[in-house]
Amino acid sequence: xxxxxxxxxxxxxxxxxxxxxxxxxxxxxxxxxxxxxxxxxxxxxxxxxxxxxxxxxxxxxxxxxxxxxxxxxxxxxxxxxxxxxxxxxxxxxxxxxxxxxxxxxxxxxxxxxxxxxxxxxxxxxxxxxxxxxxxxxxxxxxxxxxxxxxxxxxxxxxxxxxxxxxxxxxxxxxxxxxxxxxxxxxxxxxxxxxxxxxxxxxxxxxxxxxxxxxxxxxxxx
Numbered sequence: 743x744x745x746x747x748x749x750x751x752x753x754x755x756x757x758x759x760x761x762x763x764x765x766x767x768x769x770x771x772x773x774x775x776x777x778x779x780x781x782x783x784x785x786x787x788x789x790x791x792x793x794x795x796x797x798x799x800x801x802x803x804x805x806x807x808x809x810x811x812x813x814x815x816x817x818x819x820x821x822x823x824x825x826x827x828x829x830x831x832x833x834x835x836x837x838x839x840x841x842x843x844x845x846x847x848x849x850x851x852x853x854x855x856x857x858x859x860x861x862x863x864x865x866x867x868x869x870x871x872x873x874x875x876x877x878x879x880x881x882x883x884x885x886x887x888x889x890x891x892x893x894x895x896x897x898x899x900x901x902x903x904x905x906x907x908x909x910x911x912x913x914x915x916x917x918x919x920x921x922x923x924x925x926x927x928x929x930x931x932x933x934x935x936x937x938x939x940x941x942x943x944x945x946x947x948x949x950x951x952x953x954x955x956x957x958x959x960x961x962x963x
């Protein structure tokens with residue numbers, strides 16, 4: 743018997759500022775099998791998130807922020823195919839990142855065997871080497887790979903940011919339940935347009951004062 747369950751209200755941040763030198767943009771599972779119409783496990787709305795993710799990707803590249811692509815990766819005998827059917831077979835078209843978000847040659851790509859991008863991968867090691875403490879997670883599916891990766895990141899004391907227009911799910915309930923959990927326990931929920939990439943505001947003011955002082959000194963010499 744169907745019943746109605748209301749998702750409690752959760753906080754959506756109007757503005758989040760990140761330091762590109764301490765932040766990594768995580769683009770996960772944006773692969774043909776999940777996103778493209780002829781894929782084997784298409785997530786409704788995943789394709790619609792491409793423009794927002796691409797905009798963040800362009801900003802990240804311009805700022806020098808680290809970018810990491812996560813690819814769901816499976817082969818014969820993988821028990822996950824017993825749950826979801828065959829998808830993201832390593833090396834096949836469905837496994838590839840969609841053309842609109844293709845990694846550049848100098849951007850890291852990590853192959854993950856399960857929902858959590860930290861499980862069985864070198865993701866944490868890579869982030870620690872880079873002194874990254876904040877992750878912007880753009881991915882699918884909201885209550886599966888997004889949620890488990892965000893949870894795992896938070897358990898490792900990374901700051902987690904999830905832009906809601908950069909994730910997708912199989913249904914609205916799963917989306918809202920996952921975002922509620924993220925905002926309550928794991929990190930911050932916002933929209934991509936409200937993520938401001940740059941040094942902290944206090945540092946900007948400090949640098950501005952230094953520039954003003956230098957200008958006055960040059961004028962007085």
